[in-house]
Amino acid sequence: xxxxxxxxxxxxxxxxxxxxxxxxxxxxxxxxxxxxxxxxxxxxxxxxxxxxxxxxxxxxxxxxxxxxxxxxxxxxxxxxxxxxxxxxxxxxxxxxxxxxxxxxxxxxxxxxxxxxxxxxxxxxxxxxxxxxxxxxxxxxxxxxxxxxxxxxxxxxxxxxxxxxxxxxxxxxxxxxxxxxxxxxxxxxxxxxxxxxxxxxxxxxxxxxxxxxxxxxxxxxxxxxxxxxxxxxxxxxxxxxxxxxxxxxxxxxxxxxxxxxxxxxxxxxxxxxxxxxxxxxxxxxxxxxxxxxxxxxxxxxxxxxxxxxxxxxxxxxxxxxxxxxxxxxxxx
Amino acid sequence: xxxxxxxxxxxxxxxxxxxxxxxxxxxxxxxxxxxxxxxxxxxxxxxxxxxxxxxxxxxxxxxxxxxxxxxxxxxxxxxxxxxxxxxxxxxxxxxxxxxxxxxxxxxxxxxxxxxxxxxxxxxxxxxxxxxxxxxxxxxxxxxxxxxxxxxxxxxxxxxxxxxxxxxxxxxxxxx
Ligand SMILES: Cc1cc2nc3c(=O)[nH]c(=O)nc-3n(C[C@H](O)[C@H](O)[C@H](O)COP(=O)(O)OP(=O)(O)OC[C@H]3O[C@@H](n4cnc5c(N)ncnc54)[C@H](O)[C@@H]3O)c2cc1C
Ligand code: SF4
Ligand code: FES
Ligand code: FES
Numbered sequence: 217x218x219x220x221x222x223x224x225x226x227x228x229x230x231x232x233x234x235x236x237x238x239x240x241x242x243x244x245x246x247x248x249x250x251x252x253x254x255x256x257x258x259x260x261x262x263x264x265x266x267x268x269x270x271x272x273x274x275x276x277x278x279x280x281x282x283x284x285x286x287x288x289x290x291x292x293x294x295x296x297x298x299x300x301x302x303x304x305x306x307x308x309x310x311x312x313x314x315x316x317x318x319x320x321x322x323x324x325x326x327x328x329x330x331x332x333x334x335x336x337x338x339x340x341x342x343x344x345x346x347x348x349x350x351x352x353x354x355x356x357x358x359x360x361x362x363x364x365x366x367x368x369x370x371x372x373x374x375x376x377x378x379x380x381x382x383x384x385x386x387x388x389x390x391x392x393x394x395x396x397x398x399x400x401x402x403x404x405x406x407x408x409x410x411x412x413x414x415x416x417x418x419x420x421x422x423x424x425x426x427x428x429x430x431x432x433x434x435x436x437x438x439x440x441x442x443x444x445x446x447x448x449x450x451x452x453x454x455x456x457x458x459x460x461x462x463x464x465x466x467x468x469x470x471x472x473x474x475x476x477x478x479x480x481x482x483x484x485x486x487x488x489x490x491x492x493x494x495x496x497x498x499x500x501x502x503x504x505x506x507x508x509x510x511x512x513x514x515x516x517x518x519x520x521x522x523x524x525x526x527x528x529x530x531x532x533x534x535x536x537x538x539x540x541x542x543x544x545x546x547x
Numbered sequence: 548x549x550x551x552x553x554x555x556x557x558x559x560x561x562x563x564x565x566x567x568x569x570x571x572x573x574x575x576x577x578x579x580x581x582x583x584x585x586x587x588x589x590x591x592x593x594x595x596x597x598x599x600x601x602x603x604x605x606x607x608x609x610x611x612x613x614x615x616x617x618x619x620x621x622x623x624x625x626x627x628x629x630x631x632x633x634x635x636x637x638x639x640x641x642x643x644x645x646x647x648x649x650x651x652x653x654x655x656x657x658x659x660x661x662x663x664x665x666x667x668x669x670x671x672x673x674x675x676x677x678x679x680x681x682x683x684x685x686x687x688x689x690x691x692x693x694x695x696x697x698x699x700x701x702x703x704x705x706x707x708x709x710x711x712x713x714x715x716x717x718x719x720x721x722x
Contacts, residue, residue, distance in 0.1 A: 218604040219583075220583040220584075221583065222582075222583050223583050224582050225565070225582045225583075225626060246626065246629075248624075249625065250621075253606075253623075253624045253626075254605040254606055266626065266628075319606070319694065320609065320695075321619070321675075321690070321691055321694055322620060322621050322695075323606060323621065325618045448693035448694070449607065449693065
């Protein structure tokens with residue numbers, strides 16, 4: 217039995233009420249609660265008030281914006297609804313794959329996209345009960361003053377473990393944030409920082425209301441791969457999202473642009489430099505090997521999640537190579 | 548010694564109790580609970596509906612699965628306040644004059660040993676089978692039950708039972 221700390225709750229029914237409740241000090245947003253509540257049960261935070269978004273209909277839309285040529289997904293949409301949505305499936309299969317690989321069907325019925333984007337960073341030394349942590353005296357992210365992953369490190373390197381985030385970054389998604397300072401738009405890739413404790417650019421009282429994903433301009437191919445200890449339930453040990461713009465539909469297509477984003481390294485999702493891939497034949501074995509090498513070279517793994525860092529790093533090469541092969545074969 | 552190891556209790560003042568009105572297993576229920584209670588705690592400790600189990604209490608095991616407005620969810624990660632005004636169905640709601648086909652098949656297949664996971668599995672399976680409304684494959688059942696752990700049976704009999712129940716349910720619907 218894991219008890220929650222004592223707090224008050226608010227259940228606003230529209231966005232205005234929600235924002236006003238969030239502007240009060242000590243307020244914390246709860247969406248599906250599937251990340252927040254385990255963390256509170258582990259006493260990683262003790263907010264005064266939990267403000268629930270579950271009754272705010274305005275945040276639960278999936279709509280096409282014809283002018284922007286983009287799909288707009290409300291922050292309150294559940295991952296189950298994203299995974300089952302025809303329009304998302306038709307245009308962004310890699311997002312459907314990522315959403316449907318999160319945790320379990322029960323959790324996906326609760327978990328929201330906004331929560332997945334704002335998911336707290338994770339580490340084997342911090343996502344533990346308070347009692348467990350007390351045995352090692354905590355760490356920078358909890359009640360201690362050392363890091364057990366990088367022992368001399370002065371900042372926290374807990375891992376960004378969201379399945380949807382690398383995919384959304386690879387698709388060039390834009391985030392809509394609304395708060396006391398007003399509304400702002402920013403590229404999702406710029407939302408994250410390398411500090412595992414304050415890992416987003418979220419301002420005080422601000423919430424994510426929407427994600428906008430642009431429709432690919434040309435011929436494209438996108439993929440998400442995730443490696444886990446067990447087939448279901450588990451957070452990723454590594455995650456790779458890829459999105460290629462190609463010269464043609466045919467088997468001899470050439471890569472015009474490649475975005476590869478790696479998750480679960482540290483707090484910031486890592487977007488790789490991919491200039492070397494431009495101009496290469498998409499389906500070539502040489503290209504596949506090069507993708508694997510890039511993932512390996514730039515994927516500096518740490519012992520912040522289960523399994524040895526070196527093992528995970530080697531698997532980045534394997535998963536990177538396999539991912540592009542699978543994509544090419546499926547065309 | 549143990550007292551020293553125990554974390555200092557949270558010192559925030561006790562908040563006003565929430566007054567919740569929900570429909571639980573078809574009946575209108577009014578119940579007061581502290582704001583920091585989960586739906587699972589309200590069910591078990593306020594309404595004495597102890598069928599839903601408190602296993603891991605953090606989303607890993609599915610023993611606490613109930614249906615909220617028809618969807619299978621984890622009651623250990625649902626705030627009582629979030630369930631307010633909604634329709635909640637627990638395993639106790641499955642007790643009717645006749646066994647539900649899933650219960651019947653679970654019984655025939657001997658798909659429970661200690662039985663701790665069974666209430667959650669029944670809730671997840673019922674929500675799933677009523678959503679798809681047809682006979683399902685073993686693979687589909689395994690997917691649908693991916694969030695419900697069983698430490699005893701090895702799952703084979705549970706999956707057999709649910710596949711069997713889906714066939715019975717599909718046939719009765721056709722009749
Ligand atoms: C057993 C288990 C397995 C899991 N496996 C995975 C996995 O494989 N992959 C994965 O990605 N996740 C996994 N998760 C984590 C979690 O279920 C998901 O990340 C989920 O999408 C979180 O969404 P939520 O709505 O439940 O967020 P909440 O728990 O409600 O919120 C998470 C955080 O985001 C903030 N937040 C929520 N919504 C907003 C918003 N609109 N604007 C600003 N801040 C917001 C909250 O304040 C909180 O800090 C798992 C969780 C459990 C319990
Ligand atoms: S990376 Fe270091 S500081 Fe951060 S949670 Fe892990 S052990 Fe703690
Ligand atoms: S008790 Fe809710 S998932 Fe384990
Ligand atoms: S029967 Fe014992 S856990 Fe499933």
